[in-house]
Amino acid sequence: MSKKVTPWLDNLLQEIEGVEIRRKDSRRVRIDIAADSLPTLLELLRGRAGYVHLSAITCVDWIDDGQFELVYQLWSYESQSLVSAHIRIAREPGVYVSVFDLYQPAAFFERDIHEMFGVYFEGSPDMSKFILTEWNGPPPMRKEFDAEAWVNETFEWKDYQPDWLKEITEQGGGIVKTPEEARQKKP
Amino acid sequence: MKEIDNPIEAPVDQSRTNPLARVFDELVRFCRSRSMFMLHYCTGCGAIELPPAMTSRFDMERLGIQPMVTPRQADILLITGYVSIKTLKRVILTYEQMGSPKYVIGICSCTVNGGMYWQSYATAKQLDQYLPVDLYIAGCMPRPEAVLEGMRKLMDRIRSGEADGWKDYYRRYDWYLGNQQHLFGDDWQTPADVIGEASHYDLAEPGTEGEHTRLLQQCQKPLEPQQTFFQIGGSLEKKGESHE
Numbered sequence: 001m002s003k004k005v006t007p008w009l010d011n012l013l014q015e016i017e018g019v020e021i022r023r024k025d026s027r028r029v030r031i032d033i034a035a036d037s038l039p040t041l042l043e044l045l046r047g048r049a050g051y052v053h054l055s056a057i058t059c060v061d062w063i064d065d066g067q068f069e070l071v072y073q074l075w076s077y078e079s080q081s082l083v084s085a086h087i088r089i090a091r092e093p094g095v096y097v098s099v100f101d102l103y104q105p106a107a108f109f110e111r112d113i114h115e116m117f118g119v120y121f122e123g124s125p126d127m128s129k130f131i132l133t134e135w136n137g138p139p140p141m142r143k144e145f146d147a148e149a150w151v152n153e154t155f156e157w158k159d160y161q162p163d164w165l166k167e168i169t170e171q172g173g174g175i176v177k178t179p180e181e182a183r184q185k186k187p
Numbered sequence: 188m189k190e191i192d193n194p195i196e197a198p199v200d201q202s203r204t205n206p207l208a209r210v211f212d213e214l215v216r217f218c219r220s221r222s223m224f225m226l227h228y229c230t231g232c233g234a235i236e237l238p239p240a241m242t243s244r245f246d247m248e249r250l251g252i253q254p255m256v257t258p259r260q261a262d263i264l265l266i267t268g269y270v271s272i273k274t275l276k277r278v279i280l281t282y283e284q285m286g287s288p289k290y291v292i293g294i295c296s297c298t299v300n301g302g303m304y305w306q307s308y309a310t311a312k313q314l315d316q317y318l319p320v321d322l323y324i325a326g327c328m329p330r331p332e333a334v335l336e337g338m339r340k341l342m343d344r345i346r347s348g349e350a351d352g353w354k355d356y357y358r359r360y361d362w363y364l365g366n367q368q369h370l371f372g373d374d375w376q377t378p379a380d381v382i383g384e385a386s387h388y389d390l391a392e393p394g395t396e397g398e399h400t401r402l403l404q405q406c407q408k409p410l411e412p413q414q415t416f417f418q419i420g421g422s423l424e425k426k427g428e429s430h431e
Contacts, residue, residue: 151301151308155301156312156313156316
């Protein structure tokens, strides 16, 4: 089979409505699709085009649009090509359907996205905590989560002018630029 | 090695009135400083500097420093790199299992103030708020020379009796526990009985117990004896239960 994404993929994708196809490269295709049609697309790609490997599901938070973007990366060993299927779902309530029945590795990706972004996947086998088992705060990868404010609230910073350093500073040594000065934003 | 072989003035403990009480002290401290068994809890990238420090070019073992496999056998806990809150729980658990006297070394700037992860919600910033750190080796990352220099500094401090962070942990356990509870929640507990150990070493001071230890005692569950399971007729049952 040729290493280029063959025209039959185009023919196949014409069976689904509302699909926008962009060829990024000879071996990369980006497909933007309505959220409702994604399971159909994945079923077609897996069953008839040989995209049997779900490399990753990633999530992007578009807070100004009030949407989450979910990206499904699919790899075909036969045509050596990557398809990334992009969908947008509403940020509130942030619920989507699981693709675990098509691709079993999706369970881990969905569990991860659930704890990092708070997106709930209906039909996923396990939505319990995965990596952030000790975390009780809001989903930390959401754009509205201010990590710096949380850090300032939770942790204390080390004193950078302790007494033992003052002698060294008088002699011309010590810390030239304190972290407080370095952190101040430029106007 | 010259400065190490110089005699070091030890602080005199006035409470020991027996003239023979300090006869072996200097020998004991010398032996302690020359057999530093490290347990390196390799949390981050700083652990990469330890293999070159141990192998032929720098060869830590000629100074009596060598890695050890379990916390019970180790003297020094090396925290090499960023400590996430999740890891910090395990680090404290490991530290409390070590036998006294025990020393903590924080390597890399991450243990000092979060390092390049200062903005991360998951990284504990100052290690010395949760564990008594005897020595920091700053740098991102410190070279093996710096690690060895730090180790020799700790040798000096052990030999002169200044490295008493483990005593500080018993004396101000309430403060350390309070910081730990601030991160882990009020139901945080470890299997170790630190207050009991503090009174065993005769180090229980007003700072040992306080509001945080009272909070701990309210929610502390006693350790359950290990349950033995064995197979009877295909079903898994607890030992000691009547089988009818």
